[in-house]
Amino acid sequence: DARVTQTPRHKVTEMGQEVTMRCQPILGHNTVFWYRQTMMQGLELLAYFRNRAPLDDSGMPKDRFSAEMPDATLATLKIQPSEPRDSAVYFCASGPEAHYGYTFGSGTRLTVV
Amino acid sequence: AQSVTQLDSQVPVFEEAPVELRCNYSSSVSVYLFWYVQYPNQGLQLLLKYLSGSTLVKGINGFEAEFNKSQTSFHLRKPSVHISDTAEYFCAVSGQKGYSTLTFGKGTMLLVSP
Numbered sequence: 001d002a003r004v005t006q007t008p009r010h011k012v013t014e015m016g017q018e019v020t021m022r023c024q025p026i027l028g029h030n031t032v033f034w035y036r037q038t039m040m041q042g043l044e045l046l047a048y049f050r051n052r053a054p055l056d057d058s059g060m061p062k063d064r065f066s067a068e069m070p071d072a073t074l075a076t077l078k079i080q081p082s083e084p085r086d087s088a089v090y091f092c093a094s095g096p097e098a099h100y101g102y103t104f105g106s107g108t109r110l111t112v113v
Numbered sequence: 114a115q116s117v118t119q120l121d122s123q124v125p126v127f128e129e130a131p132v133e134l135r136c137n138y139s140s141s142v143s144v145y146l147f148w149y150v151q152y153p154n155q156g157l158q159l160l161l162k163y164l165s166g167s168t169l170v171k172g173i174n175g176f177e178a179e180f181n182k183s184q185t186s187f188h189l190r191k192p193s194v195h196i197s198d199t200a201e202y203f204c205a206v207s208g209q210k211g212y213s214t215l216t217f218g219k220g221t222m223l224l225v226s227p
Binding site for chain 1: 145147149154155156157158159162164203207209214215216217218219220
């Protein structure tokens with residue numbers, strides 16, 4: 001089965017450090033999402049790309065977060081500088097169109113101490 | 114904009130009993146509806162989806178859901194649960210037009226005990 005691959009699976013970092021999370025979407029999927037999952041807020045949409053162009057990143061704190069798709073096989077989410085409140089599981093998902101549903105990666109569990 | 118309400122944060126049930134997980138949505142446009150399941154330390158997996166047509170949709174692992182437009186609901190059901198169904202279940206909605214994202218509910222933890 002095709003799958004969305006996220007790296008790293010776990011990351012522990014100190015406050016103030018830069019964190020980069022990577023996602024390899026399924027080949028042929030033109031829509032890529034980044035979601036953040038916390039106990040308090042549930043699943044929040046951070047960013048959304050279609051054909052590598054950012055369509056919506058209104059859910060992302062602009063001062064410290066950035067999301068890019070340098071090519072069709074790679075999406076990145078960067079936090080600089082990281083803060084303890086960024087501790088969460090970050091999911092990448094990809095799909096062809098909304099009605100197909102989207103395929104989620106296994107997530108990156110980030111802990112900022 | 115769309116929103117999703119999952120009324121129960123936890124649903125405890127005994128093995129082989131039936132279960133219903135409730136989901137209500139709000140939207141000003143026509144929507145697609147989804148149920149996802151998340152097992153511990155894993156990503157979300159699509160269980161089933163409603164796009165159009167028959168209001169009763171069947172998914173994987175014996176789950177089914179019924180779309181009720183008048184009540185804006187999309188409840189998930191299973192006639193007989195197994196221990197392995199213990200997981201968190203998320204209801205989600207997306208608009209049908211344009212570039213649509215998925216909006217998720219807060220999730221319902223299904224706890225199946227022997």
